[in-house]
Amino acid sequence: MEIKDAQVRHEDLGLADDDLLRMHYYMLLARRVDERCWILNRQGKAPFVISCQGQEAAQVGAIYGVRPGYDYLYPYYRDLAMILFLGQSPRHQFLSVMGKREDPNSGGRQMPGHFSSRSLNIVTASAPVGVQYPQATGTALAFKVRGEDGIVLVCGGEASTSGGDWHEAMNFAGIHDLPVVFLVQNNAYAISVPEKAQVAGSIAKRAQGYGFPGIEVDGMDVLAVYEAAREAFERARRGEGPTLIEAKTYRITAHSSDDDDRRYREREEIEAWRRKDPIARFERYLEELGVLDAEGKEEVDARIKAEVAEDSRSAEEAPPPEPGDVFGPVYAGR
Amino acid sequence: MEIKDAQVRHEDLGLADDDLLRMHYYMLLARRVDERCWILNRQGKAPFVISCQGQEAAQVGAIYGVRPGYDYLYPYYRDLAMILFLGQSPRHQFLSVMGKREDPNSGGRQMPGHFSSRSLNIVTASAPVGVQYPQATGTALAFKVRGEDGIVLVCGGEASTSGGDWHEAMNFAGIHDLPVVFLVQNNAYAISVPEKAQVAGSIAKRAQGYGFPGIEVDGMDVLAVYEAAREAFERARRGEGPTLIEAKTYRITAHSSDDDDRRYREREEIEAWRRKDPIARFERYLEELGVLDAEGKEEVDARIKAEVAEDSRSAEEAPPPEPGDVFGPVYAGR
């Protein structure tokens, strides 16, 4: 990211300094919440953690153009930064990783990372990879049928494109010019399986075959992702149909707290990617721009850390579900 | 098909006059067998017919480069011309449409068009559209793992690309450079659903996204299909991986004997396509080439018709299955 270019880009994109700071805030918040989850895991308080680390730029860049509670998000399990941006609090996340009764996603039923919020239009997510794509096209179709300008953002990792659901959804979205944006966060691994054993050709290039644009973007560059996503949303709102965005990024942590990634990847590779950390990179940029200096950075980080510590503490104190909670609600009443 | 060009092509392709006559024979044989099936249907002897009419050039052009009993074919229900070429007789087809015990595909268990022959490497086909594609990649993988030069040809209509199985197979074939050729016979309809409501973008173009060639070819031109398929087979045998061929063709009959296509398409459209009939077109070409004159045409047609009549008669006399046949064979013995 050359400052000169970036500055022009950032102005071109119509982003004010405040926008940049907001983007930075959510990226950093997500990182700190995520880190805290691993601590809770090591402390034996959170049985399972799955991370967003490394993907914060892709997530914040994309979600920034979404209208909370109007547009719909079909997130995947790493989309913590998006969820925080839309309005869930760190406390919500901690309630979820510790399986508390107040967990807003599922009341302690689902694993962490299976986000849900009816009021924020975050559609309840599950574990089977890829199922969200056909659903997202249906939600987009509803907007189209009613002539509304809502859009749908649907996310997954690169391996979520390997299953049939992704393809069926891409085809359907293309046929009906649906207002849906497919964001594939290609973080180079599916648990242990590297991209080359997962994806033939190129994900981004596949969009052409369905008759709509596919864009490969540097997923470590929040402004680049913002730009691609904003264009895609505008296109969708104009009724011109779907866009596929492949954000090239990297999974910095192991797949999850159950995974030992030393079995399948080199430490050097991770270190090399750590040097491209999207948050540090954006901070350098903000610093050079003069929008956020070292002091400001510390200030915001301190504020975030305090918020995170407080939310974690308060979530820890929250009660677990009752055994009887298991019995419902299985069916909705009429 | 300009004669000059065609002649050059035909020689370039290394096809002798005999090859051309053989191609013509199988196209016409398939047509006549198919027509006979409809008569049996009208006579109440065949409860169900599904046709190859209009697609004979695509089928014969493609299968001509396959080594029977060595390479594998995963056919779809319209691939009668391929099946006849590989070695099933018209009688076999009639046994199948009349649900006779000797039906070589299934012993009267399956609907007609669900081809199978262990000795000819025609893998038992079923009705769920698209399931053949992942299977075909597995069969191709076995060749690759053993270092053999066998190839797999797998077929379907354009709607068979809409389901997830097609995509999963394309991706897997691309990742491992499998010796498999995907032949999509795009005949413009899936029962009543026209191509534009079925396929976004272009089927042929999708192959690029998986990193291997995709070719759109005139499916009414047997030599064009032959050329594309032969190249694809050679590529596969050289270990260079898969090819997708989209043969543009047209379904001349209704979807099946259960379908009334007046509900959803214009008679004029069919008439326009009938004028592009692949057999008549190839015959004009052969005539202009001097390979097959009017007399020769009549002779071969008469021979085919006699064969068809005889096989139909003999199949009619064949016994139906016994009720007890229903009970097995459910499991193979060790």
Added chain:
Amino acid sequence: MATKSLLQAIGEGLAEEMRLDDTVMVLGEDVGRAGGVFRVTQGLQDEFGRDRVMDTPLAESLIVGAAIGLSVNGMRPVAEIQFGDFIPPAFDQIVNEAARFHYRSNGAWTCPITIRAPYGAVHGGALYHSQSIEAWFCNTPGLKVVAPTFPADAKGMLKSAIRDPNPVLFLEHKRTYRLLKEEVPDEDYEVPIGEAKVHRKGEDITVVSYGFMLHTVLEVAEKLSEKHGVEAEVVEPRTLYPLDKETILRSAKKTGKALIVVEANLTGSFSGEISALVAREAFEWLDAPVMRLGAPDVPAVAFARPMMDAFVPDAAKVEKVMLELARY
């Protein structure tokens, strides 16, 4: 009140719900201009347009998945699976997704979709246009599975299904589509999900059945009454899941003898659940073992007529077992 076939009753149910509620829409393969391969949706696209009666690509996971997504965003979709045999690609979207939306979100999200699927053996349908698919879906809390047999029930239950905030799998036996006509109310009405129906009162044996087999059972019941004085009580669950246990148990306790007749491959079919229920809850009342009759454990119905006829239990087989039970 006019008489209608099952097929007509379902088609009318759809049309009426679409007239009453703008959010109701139909999607599936060939449901548009062609009006469906069985003509259930005939005329709907003309009346409601292409947006509300939509031909989808040949992709069952997409059909159900899109229906889920539509329901999430204010619509009440009715998805058609052309043949029950082709529902497996949608299995994940049905059992892992639609059925779980409510529970997994702790009640925040609902998934009001209806999935229509014709099932069952027909002549010429062969292995892949004939299967009884209900057992695949009757171990899935969160999903409702209904299988009405008669026209008036089907229309009323379709309305209930569409208005239900939960996903409902609506099974239609193909061989019953045009089998008979009966009076179907003209006014708007619902037949509730979860209630069985006693078709015929009797003191001697209880027979539980649905779909095409129910017709055979009812026919045989009349014959047994005339020929042998055996009075069979015939119970149709109408909803398979969740099951109306009370009605079945009340009858089984009364007669002390129960038989379940299904068209599915017997082993592992839903008949086992019904049998287990009766054997457990009505044990003290039973004068005979709970019996079952179904198709043999072979993949499915064959194309050739002699094999098909040997597969589906016919009146003779049903009569034999009913008599065996009555005489036990």
Added chain:
Amino acid sequence: MATKSLLQAIGEGLAEEMRLDDTVMVLGEDVGRAGGVFRVTQGLQDEFGRDRVMDTPLAESLIVGAAIGLSVNGMRPVAEIQFGDFIPPAFDQIVNEAARFHYRSNGAWTCPITIRAPYGAVHGGALYHSQSIEAWFCNTPGLKVVAPTFPADAKGMLKSAIRDPNPVLFLEHKRTYRLLKEEVPDEDYEVPIGEAKVHRKGEDITVVSYGFMLHTVLEVAEKLSEKHGVEAEVVEPRTLYPLDKETILRSAKKTGKALIVVEANLTGSFSGEISALVAREAFEWLDAPVMRLGAPDVPAVAFARPMMDAFVPDAAKVEKVMLELARY
């Protein structure tokens, strides 16, 4: 003879079969360098190479479909589905394809594939890493479904499955992977598919169970013997489909009392079939109703521990029902 865990026994079974037969190969997600998420396939890729131990894309229909295609062309693939909960996308390839190859081709084609799938509740697994999936597959003639619980059985049955010319779904309860070790023979041996095993002789009641629940049942059986002098005969089907009816019936007739304990959601689970079998065939011998115990009819196990513990029947619940049956 060394003692081994279920996980080790299965891993060794795979390695031995691959050594014995060049056509045996393993494919699935993360089975290669990572050795599987449960480490069952650890070391296999090092020994047999990438061609025979292949990481597939995340595509279950492809995994099973490719396995079918491999088997058609001379190979004996063992496909791993990472979690049973993710088998639905492969449902079509399993029930409509693999299971039908032999019958639909009138015996011309066989489909010798093995599909391994870990299933069952574990702490922290939550709704989608916990399901009991067997009911989905036990109404499918042409398929075999096995669910061994103990290490030596598992290894011997895996060998049988791989050598079987039919498709075999091989279920492994995750919670039993490392639960205990037992002696596992060093020499090549098979445990036949289709044979149940009597784990404990007893005269008072018969309990049929498998998977993690079997361990609970065996534990409770000992306790009942000591505390109450109740002797339970415990039968493990090992193969669910086709079921070894004789062994189950022999025991039920002997004790006159039968209970089936499963971890699946009770209604519509395979326990219904076993119950129906006993209620029908052992009726004259029964002194009590055939009882069943399973998980409540709610989607699946929850993440939070209190809910998980309320879901899976625990020793107290099992004991209560076993005693109720014994005292009936």
